[in-house]
Amino acid sequence: MLTYDAIIIGFGKAGKTLAGELANKGWKVAMIEKDPNMYGGTCINIACIPTKVLVHDGLMKMPYPDAIERKDKVVEKLRENNYKSLADNDQVTIHVSEAKFRSDKEVEIELDGKREILTAEHIFINTGATSNIPPLKGDLSSDKVYTSTTLINRKQLPKKLAIIGGGYIGLEYASMYQNFGSEVSVITPEDKLLPYEDSEIAAEVQKVLEEKGIQFIFGAKAEEVEEKSEDEVKLALSNGEDLIANAVLLATGRKPNVEHLGLENTSIELTEKGAIKVNDHLETKVDNVWALGDVKGGMQFTYISLDDYRIVMNYLFGDKEYSLMARKNVPYSVFIDPPLSRVGMTAKEAEDKGYEIAGGKLSVASHPRAHVIDDLRGLFKVVIDKKKDKILGATLFGPESPELINLVKLAMDLDAPYTYLRDQVYNHPVMSESFNNLFAIE
Numbered sequence: 403m404l405t406y407d408a409i410i411i412g413f414g415k416a417g418k419t420l421a422g423e424l425a426n427k428g429w430k431v432a433m434i435e436k437d438p439n440m441y442g443g444t445c446i447n448i449a450c451i452p453t454k455v456l457v458h459d460g461l462m463k464m465p466y467p468d469a470i471e472r473k474d475k476v477v478e479k480l481r482e483n484n485y486k487s488l489a490d491n492d493q494v495t496i497h498v499s500e501a502k503f504r505s506d507k508e509v510e511i512e513l514d515g516k517r518e519i520l521t522a523e524h525i526f527i528n529t530g531a532t533s534n535i536p537p538l539k540g541d542l543s544s545d546k547v548y549t550s551t552t553l554i555n556r557k558q559l560p561k562k563l564a565i566i567g568g569g570y571i572g573l574e575y576a577s578m579y580q581n582f583g584s585e586v587s588v589i590t591p592e593d594k595l596l597p598y599e600d601s602e603i604a605a606e607v608q609k610v611l612e613e614k615g616i617q618f619i620f621g622a623k624a625e626e627v628e629e630k631s632e633d634e635v636k637l638a639l640s641n642g643e644d645l646i647a648n649a650v651l652l653a654t655g656r657k658p659n660v661e662h663l664g665l666e667n668t669s670i671e672l673t674e675k676g677a678i679k680v681n682d683h684l685e686t687k688v689d690n691v692w693a694l695g696d697v698k699g700g701m702q703f704t705y706i707s708l709d710d711y712r713i714v715m716n717y718l719f720g721d722k723e724y725s726l727m728a729r730k731n732v733p734y735s736v737f738i739d740p741p742l743s744r745v746g747m748t749a750k751e752a753e754d755k756g757y758e759i760a761g762g763k764l765s766v767a768s769h770p771r772a773h774v775i776d777d778l779r780g781l782f783k784v785v786i787d788k789k790k791d792k793i794l795g796a797t798l799f800g801p802e803s804p805e806l807i808n809l810v811k812l813a814m815d816l817d818a819p820y821t822y823l824r825d826q827v828y829n830h831p832v833m834s835e836s837f838n839n840l841f842a843i844e
């Protein structure tokens with residue numbers, strides 16, 4: 403049996419950051435990662451970074467095969483950097499193996515062809531999530547059926563791409579592949595786009611994406627996939643329509659990676675949605691066994707995984723004050739063209755919670771910077787608590803919104819009145835100066 407101070411399962415954002423920090427504090431750390439192509443985790447290898455390289459290169463009108471090649475180089479470089487950051491640390495041992503719990507504090511791996519048991523007082527589970535495969539009849543192992551991971555390894559641009567699911571992945575891939583020149587159809591069971599977003603902005607997103615040429619099929623599910631020819635499949639939809647495509651993307655959510663983890667050999671419990679159940683400090687039902695990132699459910703973002711790391715570090719070495727409850731406003735962006743970004747509540751959510759609200763609204767086309775960059779698409783909206791003059795939320799659909807939203811988040815976290823963003827001296831001509839007008843609320 404090999405004994406460590408900490409065992410970390412999964413080389414994801416929280417896990418790798420934690421490994422480095424614990425090692426720097428003198429802990430002997432075992433990092434277990436099942437796939438050497440995943441050093442650094444999901445984000446840099448198969449998710450945020452490769453997709454955003456492709457989003458960028460699609461906008462630049464780079465030919466698709468060249469963009470795929472550039473994406474591979476970026477990923478390789480980042481993976482190598484991530485590997486080195488831990489491999490060069492004498493306190494860290496990297497084991498390449500699938501990890502499986504044998505008991506609450508024992509983890510089995512394969513080492514030099516033999517089974518080996520590792521133990522530690524502290525164990526951190528950071529195994530991420532994996533694509534949900536929808537219940538679809540037909541051969542899902544077909545070389546024309548993809549997940550978000552496999553589609554971006556396809557070397558040749560699909561002429562016709564059918565996307566099942568209209569969430570983050572569905573929309574980002576739709577926008578990106580349309581920019582490269584694919585004809586894209588998105589099939590979604592909902593009756594409109596982005597049902598949880600401000601409805602006026604969601605309608606604007608739909609209009610802009612449809613103007614790009616993306617087709618949306620609402621209120622429908624894909625039921626069966628059937629090979630038509632060497633490079634075509636037929637999708638049978640629940641509304642009776644058929645769709646012919648060269649590639650099908652399954653973009654129907656991601657589920658926590660708990661399979662094969664041997665949790666049945668422990669007292670660790672799962673939530674109804676199959677995530678690892680944790681308390682406010684991310685500890686599981688077993689003392690000193692923690693779960694961080696996608697595997698513990700909730701919002702699935704890299705920066706949430708990083709913030710989970712902060713919670714655990716604060717608990718182990720700090721004042722124990724930081725927790726899930728103490729986490730402030732979390733912004734997010736969907737990297738469609740132009741991007742959609744959001745923090746806090748929509749007007750409807752605020753009203754449903756009983757706030758007396760006022761709203762600010764600005765068409766991107768009315769702002770000078772939009773003319774400078776020749777992109778007039780989009781709409782910005784903010785929601786204010788009328789009684790306290792505080793910002794309740796912002797939904798920004800337009801160029802540079804992924805940067806802008808962090809300014810609003812900062813003002814909200816600092817509990818600043820909305821007039822703070824309204825009355826700032828901003829430089830010019832930039833997008834943030836639109837806040838002078840967006841927050842000019844009666």
Ligand SMILES: Cc1cc2nc3c(=O)[nH]c(=O)nc-3n(C[C@H](O)[C@H](O)[C@H](O)COP(=O)(O)OP(=O)(O)OC[C@H]3O[C@@H](n4cnc5c(N)ncnc54)[C@H](O)[C@@H]3O)c2cc1C
Nearest residue numbers: 412414415436443444449501529530695696702703704707
């Ligand atoms: C296509 C796509 C695009 C995305 N874009 C963004 C974006 O732009 N911005 C953003 O913030 N988020 C984005 N996300 C979400 C983001 O990628 C995830 O939230 C984040 O990577 C989760 O990180 P994590 O720390 O939970 O673990 P991960 O990074 O998922 O790491 C888990 C690791 O554990 C390993 N593992 C699993 N099981 C075992 C086991 N039993 N033994 C050993 N190792 C194991 C896996 O191989 C993996 O390397 C995107 C996701 C996808 C799919």
Ligand SMILES: NC(=O)c1ccc[n+]([C@@H]2O[C@H](COP(=O)([O-])OP(=O)(O)OC[C@H]3O[C@@H](n4cnc5c(N)ncnc54)[C@H](O)[C@@H]3O)[C@@H](O)[C@H]2O)c1
Nearest residue numbers: 536567568569570571572591623653654655656702735736
């Ligand atoms: N920019 C970013 O930060 C970013 C980008 C991509 C992914 N992500 C993360 O990855 C996660 C997963 O993304 P996602 O788009 O797969 O999930 P999602 O939960 O955002 O959307 C899934 C969509 O699939 C639909 N769906 C479910 N079952 C279906 C079925 N059988 N047929 C047709 N449609 C079906 C749902 O109605 C929903 O619209 C997101 O929650 C997000 O946190 C983040």
